[in-house]
Amino acid sequence: MKLVTYQHHANISIGKVDGDLVIDLPRNDPSLPATMKALLEAGPQAIARARAVQAGHAVALSEVTLLAPLPNPSKYLAIGMNYRKHVAEAAKVGVQTPPTQVWFNKQVSCINGPFGDVHLPAVSNQLDYEVELCVVIGQRCRHVSREAASSVIAGFMVCNDVSVRDWQLATQTMTIGKSFDTCGPTGPWIVTPDELGDPHALRLQMWVNGELRQDDMTGAMIHDIYDQIAHLSTAFTLEPGDLLATGTPSGVGVAMNPPVYLRAGDVMRAEIEGIGSITNRVIAEPM
Structure with missing residues (x-):
């Protein structure tokens, strides 16, 4: 799984790359956190839910700006x-x-x-x-x-x-x-x-x-x-x-x-x- 933090127009979110698409994680599964750090802090179960998310809310990879995947690491x-x-x-x-x-x-x-x-x-x-x-x-x-x-x-x-x-x-x-x-x-x-x-x-x-x-x-x-x-x-x-x-x-x-x-x-x-x-x-x- 390829996890990204991305911007599409004015919206910043996290997602996973599937071919030429970025599948938005919190929009497809509202139980998932909205930031990469929070997703990792939520543990293996959250990562498993992210892996299970299907393409629903998605946008073309070519249309997004990829940001630092983890913009706010502790260390x-x-x-x-x-x-x-x-x-x-x-x-x-x-x-x-x-x-x-x-x-x-x-x-x-x-x-x-x-x-x-x-x-x-x-x-x-x-x-x-x-x-x-x-x-x-x-x-x-x-x-x-x-x-x-x-x-x-x-x-x-x-x-x-x-x-x-x-x-x-x-x-x-x-x-x-x-x-x-x-x-x-x-x-x-x-x-x-x-x-x-x-x-x-x-x-x-x-x-x-x-x-x-x-x-x-x-x-x-x-x-x-x-x-x-x-x-x-x-x-x-x-x-x-x-x-x-x-x-x-x-x-x-x-x-x-x-x-x-x-x-x-x-x-x-x-x-x-x-x-x-x-x-x-x-x-x-x-x-």
Whole structure:
């Protein structure tokens, strides 16, 4: 099942994609919540009701604007240095290999839609791209074992961990440089685990202006998704709608010689096999 948050004229709602249609969930089943976060919080029974909804109130996919599937997650966490080749290229610019999982926050105000513009900050010319597989947590959980981790996942999205490199590297936490407004494109929808299959056997790619920059398999993660969930849930509770960005492969602009950063007018296209793609244009930050 592909779950979307969408806008049709003045109406914003949630639905599921069926071929070239978006089937509205709360209009077809008034017992279902009206937002994606509330749907996930309602639990597996609500997801099962959503899966059972038939085409009644529906609109052509081509006629809607797809928004960020989860515009208001409680947490947006991302792991750094989690692909082998990316670790190797980072070492060339002086970044040390971490001995354990390294996580940072992306402030949730950075969330952007799958086709929204990304702002080139007025205070920096070091904007960079990072295609990543995004995990959506579906259940409130703590102390999740690796073996049980798959059971707490609601689905998967494409995300682009857009980074302002000079601001990122200026602090140990990296949070500010990872959290500029618009620097969190996600989507185009949440694909449920039953439809996606093995999340560690997916090809992920990033194009900039049609040039392939990143190309790898999710199986090249150093710490896989289930280890990530087990690690994080040891420290704190994960909640429905939390987002986990699982790392980016090699090919980022900062690691090129010389570095190649994004400019206004550039178009990023991030794609993951079995999920789809998101496309975001870089524009000068409106002042």
